[in-house]
Amino acid sequence: MASSDVQKTPLPVVKHVIGDDDMGIKKGVKIQVVNYSKVIKLLTDPHSVTLYERHLNALQKLIRHYQVGFLMKDLVQVFKILNVCADRVQEQPLYIQPMMEILKIAGLPFLKEKTSDGTAYAQIVVESISQLGYLMRVPSKEVRLQLASTLLNIFSNELPKQEVQxxxxxxxxxxxxxxxxxxxxxxxVKSLALLEQDIDVKLHILDLLQNLSAFSAPNCDKMLAAEAASRICSRMNDAEPTGRLLFRSIEILWNLLENGNKEEIAEQLSSFICIKALQEAFSQQMTSGFSHYDRQLRNDLLVIATLIATVCPQAPFIETGFAKQLLLFATFQEVRSHNVLVRHLKLGTSIEDFELKKLLINIIIVLSKDVSMVPLLAEGHILLALFSYVRGNENVSQHQEWTPAQFEEVQLHAMSALCTVAPLCVQDYMTCQGNTRLLLLLEWCVGKEDFAGHGNAFHGYGGRGNKRAQMRYCLHLMRSIVSIGEASVNQDFVDQGAINQILDILLSASHSESDDDVIDVEMQSDMLSILSILCEGDIHRKELFGEKGVKVVLQYLKTNPKKLCSGLGYHRMMLATVDSIWCCVVGAYLNEDLFLEGQGVFFLLDLLQTCSANMHNLILGCLLDLCENAKTVAHMLAWKSDKNTTVASLLIKIWKQEEQALGVARNENGTIADTRKPLMGVVQEKAGIVPLPANSRSQAIVDVFENMRAKIYALFCKIGFDDHPSLSTSDQVVVCIIEKYLDFKQGEVWKEVTSELEQEGVRPVTPDEEALSVINRTTEELAINVADTQVDMLETQLQQDLLEEQEMYAEIRENHRQKEKAIKRWNNYVARTSNYSLLKAAKTDQDLSINASRVQTDFLDSDTYHSTDLANLQTTTFQSRHVNIDSTPLELTGGPTLLGQPNERDITNRVTMKENTPIFVS
Structure with missing residues (x-):
């Protein structure tokens, strides 16, 4: 007990913890925390609001302690201090320097105590950065410049990282x-309005905006929301000696085009002020810019103008005079002009000038979509300038001219532009002798002159080492010109021999053994289309097409059907071929006869069977017009495919496909499902019947144009609805509908008339009302009769099938009976040859049968009767001195016969016998 009362001495507690900081292990700057609340209270408290020295000391202390950056959690207090200083700058300029120091620190990376601070304080950081933009209201150049530098550091510059404890x-x-x-x-962007008089700050802000928009689509969208494109473009020509203002403005517009919404940009730039600013800038750079930098800037301006014209055709290019000025710059090299802008202007062969030429041609194409541009095109002689490039190329170039490669590229671009511009200025086209130039160029393309194309850029595709690129765009231009249907232009082509010239090229191409690529197929398609347009509706031109043209189209009709799906454009070429047959052959009796002699109808039907459905309509129309020649029907009826398909069954197959696509109601066996709507499809039914003006087509009439059933009906009218024995019953069921197509369609039209009158509240007079009622009732009764006929045909076919089935089974039974009879005969034969008693019985039965078959038997008892039978001969055959013996086959006996005859393979042995010699045979 005494020992327990003794108190134990307590262990000492160590209160000193030695950390990394005490050991000197930590690296980096240590932040000394400042009480922001005291600083804010000092600045805002009414009692200390005028203590400027204390304010400056507090701000300097804050700056000293946070030289490496502000903490994310302190940003709210930091920007409260900045806003207080910003509001007092105008009264007390002494706040400017501390503000600049704080803003400089704000440009450093923000500091995080924990990794999660980046997420936790994200909204505070976003609002703080927004506050930096709002500080542009401070009327101090130094502050604004520092703001621009701070934001640039935050967004773009990679600052050296400082280690902070x-x-x-x-x-x-x-x-x-x-x-x-x-x-x-x-x-x-909005702050630019405050900087109109301070060009230096404005340039820094534009530099900042350029960096913000360089690779950031969200920034571009927000800039566009503030109408950045319009604000910047309208003031980019302000006086500024270094040229940086224009450069920065163009760079920002480029960034907006690359990362922003092009339609919105073009909409903002399409105002009169912006177009005028672009015109002034382009004109200034065009006439006064000589450096590489100036030329690039000039081209950038032209690209921006092109985008505006493309997206906003209503932009005031004509009203501002920019369009006329662009035409002048595009043509001054080829067409002499005394305009002061181009009097001393020259373009070299540099890359920038070369690109400028192509850009000018391109913007002319875009502007020509406006009808108001046509008079300016004629006034600017644009066709004359472009046609200066429509000529044969040369392998060498003169001094200060385009190189051969550059000339070729500009030439192809010019011809591409002419495809759009020339149809708008037909009179100028004829004045420039466009047809002659094109035919001469086409002749050069197929001639033997040595020229190897460079095939550069988009328009030169496929033209390296040859003249195909020139020929391709020459044909494009010819097709564009003839397509406008100007009679004088087309007649001039014909008078200059265009038909014969093109036919020669096609004839050579169709017999070429080399494989065609997509360019070759495209050119051949263009030539066929040109011939179709030139010859359509003119008998004389069809006669010029003549035998040579018929040979060409026949050769193209022989194209392998598998090539239609090759992706090289053969389907387009086949369409052009069929169109040329329709326009150049049909209607000229000589051409039609030559076409028929060359089995052209057979080729068309072969193509109809193998081609895709979108070509059926054109081929059927061509065949229908060919059927106006009486000889065509015989060719159509004589045609059969490799699978023995006739023309009638082929047309029925297409009819079924068409009705299936239209959604026409049919039963499973093909009969009419709804007698009230025997022809109506789903689309027509959904459209309903709507009252229309008298000059508008109703749905029933539109249906005739939109599908092929009317053409198939017309073809059946030519070849007949009967006398097609190869048709199955299901096909004949369809023929019943085809035969009544016109009646059903007329009834459908009258039903529409009745429904329209009811919807409009119009009651016909009594006779008309009765007539309409009779017509509608007759149409429905006709549909019922056709449906009944179809059912009868199907039932008849069913009965015929059952009868044929019974006959087949009867034949099978007869075959079995004959086999059984043969087996029984063989068994009897074996029994007779094996058993003599059976042979005698068989002989007796035979004699009885012979006697029973005789009508008269009295002569047998006559004295003059002599029997021819051999006595005691027990055989069932009729013998003479020579008999034929059927030996048992060796494969059955396996050895010699019972008569001791040698083992021979002869089935029949001839044996000579003596009179009255008995022999056992069956």
């Missing part, structure tokens, strides 16, 4: 993401 700096990617979420880009 217990803190981590935010990454550049994080800062960029926060800037994109803020509205600083929009604020900066």
């Amino acid at each position: 217990d803190h981590q700096a935010s990454s550049r990617a994080y800062n960029m993401a926060m800037v994109e979420k803020s509205d600083v880009a929009e604020t900066l």
